[in-house]
Amino acid sequence: MNKTYQVKAKDNLQVEVHTWTKGEVYEVVEKSDYMTLASNQGCLNYVLTIKEQVLGEFEVLEGQQ
Incomplete structure (x- = not known):
């Protein structure tokens, strides 16, 4: 089963x-x-x-992770 949630970027980020x-x-x-x-x-x-x-660069929203 897939788990879907939202995250908010803590800073401007770039990968490739x-x-x-x-x-x-x-x-x-x-x-x-x-x-x-x-x-x-x-x-x-x-x-x-x-x-x-990876998620250390984001704030996880909705209490999920």
């Missing part, structure tokens, strides 16, 4: 061609072994083993 704007809200969808994080240019997939590191 993907960017996130400070204060903007983005969607995260967790699957069984990876998560998809929306960006200004589309979305990016991350393995769940680095979830805490």
Whole structure:
């Protein structure tokens, strides 16, 4: 089952061609072994083993994580 929630960027961020704007809200969808994080240019997939590191750059909204 997929888990969907929202996060807010703590700062302006950039990874390769993907960017996130400070204060903007983005969607995260967790699957069984990876998560998809929306960006200004589309979305990016991350393995769940680095979830805490990636989400450390965001404020998780709605009390989910």
